[in-house]
Amino acid sequence: MVAVLARRLGSVGALGSLVALLSAGCGDDADDGVSNPTGDDDDAGDDDDDAGDDDDAGDDDDLGDEDLPPVPDCPYAAVSGDPEVAFELVGSGLDYPATFVTGDPTVPDRLFVLEKDGDIKVVEPGSTTPNSQVFLHIDVITTEQEMGLLGLAFHRRFPLDPRFYVNYNPPSGDKTIVAEYRVRADDPGVVDDSVAPRVVLEFGQPWPNHNGGMLAFGPRDGFLYIATGDGGAAAQGGGTATSQDPGSLLGKILRIDVNARGEAAYSIPPDNPFVGRAGAAGEVWALGLRNPWRFSFDSATGVLYAGDVGEARWEEISIVESGKNYGWDRLEGFHCFSGTPCDDSAGPNGTNSNGYTAPIAEHPHDDFLSVTGGYVYRSCEAPEWQGIYFYGDWVNPRVLALRWDGSSVEPINGSLGRYPAGPTTFGSNAWGDVYVVSGNDFDGSTVHRLRPAGAGDY
Numbered sequence: 001m002v003a004v005l006a007r008r009l010g011s012v013g014a015l016g017s018l019v020a021l022l023s024a025g026c027g028d029d030a031d032d033g034v035s036n037p038t039g040d041d042d043d044a045g046d047d048d049d050d051a052g053d054d055d056d057a058g059d060d061d062d063l064g065d066e067d068l069p070p071v072p073d074c075p076y077a078a079v080s081g082d083p084e085v086a087f088e089l090v091g092s093g094l095d096y097p098a099t100f101v102t103g104d105p106t107v108p109d110r111l112f113v114l115e116k117d118g119d120i121k122v123v124e125p126g127s128t129t130p131n132s133q134v135f136l137h138i139d140v141i142t143t144e145q146e147m148g149l150l151g152l153a154f155h156r157r158f159p160l161d162p163r164f165y166v167n168y169n170p171p172s173g174d175k176t177i178v179a180e181y182r183v184r185a186d187d188p189g190v191v192d193d194s195v196a197p198r199v200v201l202e203f204g205q206p207w208p209n210h211n212g213g214m215l216a217f218g219p220r221d222g223f224l225y226i227a228t229g230d231g232g233a234a235a236q237g238g239g240t241a242t243s244q245d246p247g248s249l250l251g252k253i254l255r256i257d258v259n260a261r262g263e264a265a266y267s268i269p270p271d272n273p274f275v276g277r278a279g280a281a282g283e284v285w286a287l288g289l290r291n292p293w294r295f296s297f298d299s300a301t302g303v304l305y306a307g308d309v310g311e312a313r314w315e316e317i318s319i320v321e322s323g324k325n326y327g328w329d330r331l332e333g334f335h336c337f338s339g340t341p342c343d344d345s346a347g348p349n350g351t352n353s354n355g356y357t358a359p360i361a362e363h364p365h366d367d368f369l370s371v372t373g374g375y376v377y378r379s380c381e382a383p384e385w386q387g388i389y390f391y392g393d394w395v396n397p398r399v400l401a402l403r404w405d406g407s408s409v410e411p412i413n414g415s416l417g418r419y420p421a422g423p424t425t426f427g428s429n430a431w432g433d434v435y436v437v438s439g440n441d442f443d444g445s446t447v448h449r450l451r452p453a454g455a456g457d458y
C-alpha cells in the first residue's frame with residue numbers, strides 16, 4: 001500500500017479533527033459479578049515487601065536487554081512489497097466498549113483486553129474468545145460516559161517483576177486512580193490476591209470527561225508514563241484551564257518512577273523537566289494536552305506519539321517530548337483556539353513564539369471527529385510498514401496511517417483494507433504488531449490485528 005498510495009501533501013492541514021470520546025453505550029454493561037477479592041482501593045504504603053525493588057530499574061536509564069525477560073522470535077514470514085492492510089479477527093465476545101488491548105509481555109499473541117466496566121479479560125493464542133474467568137475485575141464507575149477502566153501497563157521486566165498497573169475511575173466518580181497489582185510468583189497468569197493492590201497515584205477529576213488514562217513504561221528509561229487529560233467539561237463551557245498550569249496533574253503526560261521509591265508511593269525522576277521549579281509538579285513530563293486518548297512509544301526509537309482529542313475544530317497527533325507545551329487551551333491543532341490571538345505559524349512539531357509546540361498532523365472536524373492515537377508498526381511481517389504510525393477516528397470509523405521522519409509527515413493515503421467500526425483504542429505487543437479495537441453496543445467489542453492482505457481475506 002505504501003509506495004503506491006503514499007504521497008506527501010503540501011500541507012499537513014490536508015491531513016485530516018472530536019467530541020466526547022467513548023460516549024456511545026458507555027456504562028451499559030452491568031457488572032459481570034466476578035470480582036477480585038482484594039478490592040480496588042486499598043491504601044498506598046501498606047505494601048513494602050516490594051519484590052520489584054531489587055532491580056532498581058527505574059534509576060537506570062540504560063536498562064539493558066539482558067535484564068529483560070526473553071521474548072519468542074517474531075513468528076511471521078515476511079511479506080515483500082507493499083501489501084494492502086487486512087484486519088485479522090483475533091478477539092471477539094468482549095463487552096463494549098473495550099478500552100485497551102496489549103499482548104502478554106513474553107507471550108505476545110496472548111491478549112489482555114480491558115473492558116470499560118472494569119474487567120480485564122485474556123484471549124489465549126489460537127482462540128478468539130476470552131477466557132471465561134476474568135483476569136481481574138476492578139470496581140469502577142459505570143454510569144459516566146468517559147470514566148471506567150482506562151489503562152493497563154505491565155512492568156517492563158514482567159513477569160520477572162510481577163507488577164502491573166491500572167488506571168481507572170472508582171465508583172465515586174470523582175478521581176483517577178493508578179494502582180499496582182501483582183501476579184502470583186508460582187503462576188504469572190493469576191493475580192496474587194494475597195497482596196493488597198497499592199494505590200500509586202490518585203488525583204481529583206472535576207468532570208466525568210477528559211480522563212486520559214493511558215499508562216506505558218518508557219522503553220528506554222523504565223519510568224511509568226501516565227496520560228491525564230484536562231479534567232473535562234469544555235474550554236468554551238468554563239473549563240478549568242488545567243492544561244497550562246504546571247502545578248496541576250491534569251492535561252499532562254506524567255512520568256514517575258515506581259521502582260526506586262523507598263517508602264514513598266513513587267519517586268520523581270530527577271531529570272523530569274519541572275523538578276525544582278516553584279509552583280510546578282515534578283511529575284509533569286509535558287503539558288498543554290486536552291485529552292490524550294492513547295499515546296504510545298515507538299519500540300524501535302523510543303519516540304512518544306499521542307493522539308490528542310480536539311474540541312471544536314481540530315483533532316491532532318503530536319510527538320511528545322520532555323518539558324514541551326502542546327498548546328491546549330490556547331492552540332487547537334495548528335490554530336489559535338477560539339479566537340484568542342496567538343502565533344500559529346509553527347510547522348509540524350515546531351514551537352511557536354508563545355512556547356506552544358504544534359502537532360505533527362491534524363484533521364478537521366469536517367470529516368474527522370475523535371482521534372484515537374495508535375502505534376508505530378514494528379512487526380517482522382510487513383517490512384514495508386516499518387515505522388508507519390497507525391491511528392484512527394472513532395466517530396467516523398476509519399484507520400489512518402502516517403510516517404514521521406523527525407521533520408516532516410508523510411500521510412499514507414488510500415485504502416487500508418476494510419476496517420472495522422470506529423477504533424476505541426489501538427494496542428501492540430512485543431513483536432510490534434498493531435491491534436485495533438472496535439465495536440458497538442449490539443455486537444460487543446472486537447480486536448483485529450493489522451496484517452498484510454493475502455489469499456482468503458475478505
Ligand SMILES: [Ca+2]
Binds near residue numbers: 118
Ligand atoms: Ca465486562
Ligand SMILES: [Ca+2]
Binds near residue numbers: 205208209
Ligand atoms: Ca475528567
Ligand SMILES: [Ca+2]
Binds near residue numbers: 332
Ligand atoms: Ca496541541
